[in-house]
Every structure is written in structure tokens, then in C-alpha cells.
Amino acid sequence: MAATIKDIKAETGLGLATISKYLNGGNVRSENRLKIEEAIRKLDYHPNETARSLVTKRTRTIGFVVNNIASNFSGVLLQHASAYLHDRGYGMMICDSNSDEKQEAESIRFCIEKQVDGIILIPVSMEPSSLQSAEKAGVPVVLLDREMHSDDFDCVIIDNSSAAERATDFLISSGHRKIAVIYSNEYTGHERFLGYRAAMKKAGIEIPEQYMYSARTHSTELGYTSMKALLKLKDRPTAVLSTNYEVSLGVIMALNEEGVRCPENISLIGFDELILPMVMKPKLTLVAQPMEEIASEGVRILLKRIEEGRKLPPQKVSLYAALKEGESVRRIQNRQKSRKESK
Amino acid sequence: MAATIKDIKAETGLGLATISKYLNGGNVRSENRLKIEEAIRKLDYHPNETARSLVTKRTRTIGFVVNNIASNFSGVLLQHASAYLHDRGYGMMICDSNSDEKQEAESIRFCIEKQVDGIILIPVSMEPSSLQSAEKAGVPVVLLDREMHSDDFDCVIIDNSSAAERATDFLISSGHRKIAVIYSNEYTGHERFLGYRAAMKKAGIEIPEQYMYSARTHSTELGYTSMKALLKLKDRPTAVLSTNYEVSLGVIMALNEEGVRCPENISLIGFDELILPMVMKPKLTLVAQPMEEIASEGVRILLKRIEEGRKLPPQKVSLYAALKEGESVRRIQNRQKSRKESK
DNA sequence: CTGTTAGCGCTTTCAA
DNA sequence: TTGAAAGCGCTAACAG
Numbered sequence: 001m002a003a004t005i006k007d008i009k010a011e012t013g014l015g016l017a018t019i020s021k022y023l024n025g026g027n028v029r030s031e032n033r034l035k036i037e038e039a040i041r042k043l044d045y046h047p048n049e050t051a052r053s054l055v056t057k058r059t060r061t062i063g064f065v066v067n068n069i070a071s072n073f074s075g076v077l078l079q080h081a082s083a084y085l086h087d088r089g090y091g092m093m094i095c096d097s098n099s100d101e102k103q104e105a106e107s108i109r110f111c112i113e114k115q116v117d118g119i120i121l122i123p124v125s126m127e128p129s130s131l132q133s134a135e136k137a138g139v140p141v142v143l144l145d146r147e148m149h150s151d152d153f154d155c156v157i158i159d160n161s162s163a164a165e166r167a168t169d170f171l172i173s174s175g176h177r178k179i180a181v182i183y184s185n186e187y188t189g190h191e192r193f194l195g196y197r198a199a200m201k202k203a204g205i206e207i208p209e210q211y212m213y214s215a216r217t218h219s220t221e222l223g224y225t226s227m228k229a230l231l232k233l234k235d236r237p238t239a240v241l242s243t244n245y246e247v248s249l250g251v252i253m254a255l256n257e258e259g260v261r262c263p264e265n266i267s268l269i270g271f272d273e274l275i276l277p278m279v280m281k282p283k284l285t286l287v288a289q290p291m292e293e294i295a296s297e298g299v300r301i302l303l304k305r306i307e308e309g310r311k312l313p314p315q316k317v318s319l320y321a322a323l324k325e326g327e328s329v330r331r332i333q334n335r336q337k338s339r340k341e342s343k
Numbered sequence: 344m345a346a347t348i349k350d351i352k353a354e355t356g357l358g359l360a361t362i363s364k365y366l367n368g369g370n371v372r373s374e375n376r377l378k379i380e381e382a383i384r385k386l387d388y389h390p391n392e393t394a395r396s397l398v399t400k401r402t403r404t405i406g407f408v409v410n411n412i413a414s415n416f417s418g419v420l421l422q423h424a425s426a427y428l429h430d431r432g433y434g435m436m437i438c439d440s441n442s443d444e445k446q447e448a449e450s451i452r453f454c455i456e457k458q459v460d461g462i463i464l465i466p467v468s469m470e471p472s473s474l475q476s477a478e479k480a481g482v483p484v485v486l487l488d489r490e491m492h493s494d495d496f497d498c499v500i501i502d503n504s505s506a507a508e509r510a511t512d513f514l515i516s517s518g519h520r521k522i523a524v525i526y527s528n529e530y531t532g533h534e535r536f537l538g539y540r541a542a543m544k545k546a547g548i549e550i551p552e553q554y555m556y557s558a559r560t561h562s563t564e565l566g567y568t569s570m571k572a573l574l575k576l577k578d579r580p581t582a583v584l585s586t587n588y589e590v591s592l593g594v595i596m597a598l599n600e601e602g603v604r605c606p607e608n609i610s611l612i613g614f615d616e617l618i619l620p621m622v623m624k625p626k627l628t629l630v631a632q633p634m635e636e637i638a639s640e641g642v643r644i645l646l647k648r649i650e651e652g653r654k655l656p657p658q659k660v661s662l663y664a665a666l667k668e669g670e671s672v673r674r675i676q677n678r679q680k681s682r683k684e685s686k
Numbered sequence: 687c688t689g690t691t692a693g694c695g696c697t698t699t700c701a702a
Numbered sequence: 703t704t705g706a707a708a709g710c711g712c713t714a715a716c717a718g
Contacts, residue, residue, distance in 0.1 A: 006695080094437045095425070364713095371688090
């Protein structure tokens, strides 16, 4: 069906090696170059990447394993990563782990059988067991958004804990003391919780048990049910730190449903500058992760490892996530606070 | 590095063909089967899909070219499609056309060089020129969400025109007569506009020029600026049909910014049951496309073409998209209307 | 059921 | 610079 290099050989009378060399950018006598180019055009020849890969052992394809393809977060990461990769001639094989460890391991296995040159992973758990197959196969892996207990892999994250701490500081300096937190026990959620707790401690504020809501994984449902519960409390918080995008969606749903207005009745800080904060009223105050940088750094590190290949020690890149002020935090008067602020 | 079938041969003393047969599910004497299985385990052998593909001419990979990876819409389609494909052992190579015809053609070319077995495409334009390379290479293509001027390709769409017509009918039967529309001149947008126009005509309602806003492509910005303009009108519409998800996001932004309440001050119908309608208040009345069905039908048709291969005539599947009532449409009194309704 | 053999389409020594 | 030949890891006749 499709023309092969042999057809070019027949058409030009040249040797296979010469044609191959031309295809790979080598030097060929210009007379021959012309011949080859004409034959290629005439026969509409396109090299068969499969055959090429078999001998070079490079597929120029990287595997991208995400916890949820449909989410806005991984969508944006995917978008940036794919742009960088395509620019460099790489394709992207995509797999959805559905936030499930087993599916994650299968996805990685799958990518490796497809002979990807490297893998970018948004990991589900902190246990690197699903990465065994990649290690065995010598396929480099870069972790995005979350790290693992093992230090064997490159990763690109943000400083979750300190970002959450700064967000909490902001609430406190706006006069809030009754600050609730909703988080997951996944890596990012937990780190952000730690930042929250540190800020509260620093400010000398006790955290009532019922101000902390968590679940194994983050979800819109977690945000929704937690917010509902918080609203039922006799001693309601005046502010809520929602440590994740999906969680924030749920929080907003609950607020809307109960007719609780933000920031009049409750203040809110979320994470991730995606669609929601663009369309919601009031504009959400949030911790903005540098999505494009996360993706580009991840790709850069992975390609370096693939192309230069040396056994550099794994590197961990931690990017800064800025707090972006919106209108969802109310400044309130607070005796103790105002004293502090006046000095 | 990695074990090959030859290592299994050396380990078991069997012939290559026997091992290959085993790997492909053929019958092998159980004694040998055991030997092979043990060797596979011992050597941690995994077949090299590249080599396999070279001879079978099947990569078990399909290309997925979308207009915008980051969008919620393609994300959901991607999610469903990938689930179906993985179940059948297929991988997915993903490319972003960025709603650009040139990038679309390049993406398709790219997929073909990667030897995908088939392509699922959310097309940018209605001109099938970017699909030439696929046709030449004999790679089947299924169009999702939009059709093309050419009838040469399978496609899975919804009945956009009639869905928009039903949505408009609903507004009219709720007593609205001043109904504006915001649409794009892409396929879906245009079709939906036609449905709107048909409904208006059927009801004998003239549409003022300034009630129709459109642009070449849909976008949040289109929704935002159009809604802003509509709100400035002396004779404001009482209802708006937003023919696309992104457009609706922009409409909501404008409404929020201007403090115009829905449905009290203006009624709204949108398209697509994605994140926005879940978190917005009031619940949006919308045309819900059957996302999972669109994806699964697309995959089903494509795999049938790949696996059965016969030259069936291209088929066009048009799915039904139901109107889901929310709370964003106000029922208003209207003299002419009430007469009609009373009979 | 099993093994031998011949490629799939390409790159890559190596000699010319 | 060029070309002949070997071979990447696997499957698919075909003969046994």
C-alpha cells in the first residue's frame, strides 16, 4: 500500500543506506538529494515510524498517565505538555488511572509495552510500587504535582505546604480566626493541610475538631458534604480553606444551595486558577499553580533524561505558587488582630 | 536489556513459532505452556509491541485529534473513549489541533506516521482537506461532534438543529418572545442557530438583528462580550439561548459582573451538562449531549472498521440530546401565549 | 502441535 | 559519499 524506502530505491537507483542517510539529515550529494526528494514527492513516501523504532529503540512517544483525564487540572497540564512535546517531534500516549493504584500500574505497564521513551505521571499514591515496571525497563519517569516516598524519580511540584500557609496567613491577617479546612489525604491535600495547621499554630489559634474535614481522595463530593456540615455547626467558621479545585466546586455548590453568600457570610480561599474562578462571582481568592511551568519543566527534565541519558541523580523541582487575591475573603474586625496590625 | 522471545527460546529450548503462538493465544501442549510461562516469569519477559506491529501492520493504537485538549468537553469524551479503547487493548495517541486547520492536518499526518490503526477526530472545519493523508494511507477516521462537507467519513453527532429548536420552543412556551441567541459559525453553532431560527419562525416571532450574536469560533469571550452587549440594549431580551458550553461560561461571567440575576432578570438555556451547570446557581436549563454514547459509538464504529475492515459505506449516527430543565428559565405571562395554552 | 525460515521497513556497521 | 549486508524482535507460512 504505502510506499517504502525500497520503492524510493527502485525509483532513484540509489542504495538504501544513502536514502536512509538523507532521511536522517545526513550529507548526500546534491544531485542525489534532488532525486530522492522527487521520488518521495512522487510516491508520497512517509517513513514508517514503527520500523524505525524497532531498530533505533526509540519511539519518540512518551506516556502520560493522569489520575483523571476529564479534569480541568490534568487537561491544562496535558495541553501544555503536548504542545512542548509536539514541537520536539514527540507524540503522547495517554492513559487514565482513574485515581486507582491498580489502574495506574496497568497504565504504566501498558505504556512500557508500547515502548514509550519516557513517562510523565500524576501519581495516585505515594507508594512507588506501580513504577517497578518502569524501573525494570529502564524507562525514565517524571512525577508531576505529587511526589512519592521514594526519591528515585524526578518530580515537579509546588511548595504546597508553604502556599497553604500563606493562604491561611492571609485569612488570619484579614481578621479571621474561625478558619475551617477541607482537604484530602493524598499528597497535595495533606501537605496543604500541614501548611494550614502551621499557620494556625503560628497565630496561636486552636483548631476545633469540627473545623477539619478530610477524605482519602479529593472530590467535589468531599467539598459539598463538608461545606454542608460546616454550615450546620452552631459555631460556624467565618472562613474556609479549600485545598483543591474539585473540592472548591463542591463547596460552591453547597453554598449556592444553602443560599449562603460569599464573602458576606463566609470567606473562601481555593486552589488552582482554572475555569471556576473565571466564571464565579465573587472572584475567588486562590493559590494559583503555575500550570504551564509545571508541564514544561516536567517535559524538559524527561527529555533531558531520555536524550542525554546520563544517570544524573533524580531532581525535585518545587515551584512557587502565588496567592491571587479575588473578592472572596472579607476583612473583618477582630480585637486581638487590630492590636497587632496597629503596630 | 529487556528479555526477548529468543531468550525464552534459549530458556525453554522450544522453537520461536511455538512461543509466538502461545503469546498469541494459540494451542500449545500444556507441558510446553508451563515451561514458557515459567521462563516468562523468570526473565520478566514482555513482548515488544513495536516489533509485533512491524509485522502485523497493526499498532493497536488510535489517534485522537481534538480541537482543545484542555476543554471540559473533549476531556469527557476522551475519558470515555479511552476507557473503551483500553478495555480492548488499544492505546490512544493524543493531539491537540487548537481549533486550527493547519495544526489539525499536521496532527493527522503525525498520527499516520506513528502508524495508528484509526483516527477519532473532533474536526475544526468542514473541509475534509486535512483528512487527505488519512484517506491516502487508508486509515479509517470517525468524526465526533461535527460532520464535514464530504460524506466519506463516519460520524457521530447529535441532532443539533432540532435540539436547539426544542430548547427555543421551551423558551417560547414559557412565555418568552424576546429571545436572543449567541452562536458560532462552526458546524454545531450554525446548526443550532438554524434550529433557533426555525422555532422562532414557527412561532411567528421576528428576530431583531441585535438579538443575534456570532463569531467564527465559539469561545468564552464570545459569550462574555455578546452578553455584555445584549444587556446594554434598550429593548433587552428576556431570554438567551447560548449554543455552546464555553459561550455559556462567558455569558455567566457577564451576568455576574453586571449583577443581573438569572432567572429573575433574564432567562438562559445552554448546552452541555458539564461542570458549570453542576456548580452554578440557579441550576442551568440545558441541552445535554449524551457524552458517553458519543464516545462509545465513535469507538465502536472505528474498531469495527479496523477489525472487520470491509468497505461499508460511511455511516452517520445522530444521537438524541435531551433538554434538561433547571431553574434558569422563568415562566412569564404573555397575552398571545396564554390564549394558545388555554386551548 | 512444533520448528525452520523468511521477511516486516528501517538503520547501521563496514568496505569500497 | 555510497552501497551491500546484517539484524532490530516478532509473526506467519510451511513442512514436519
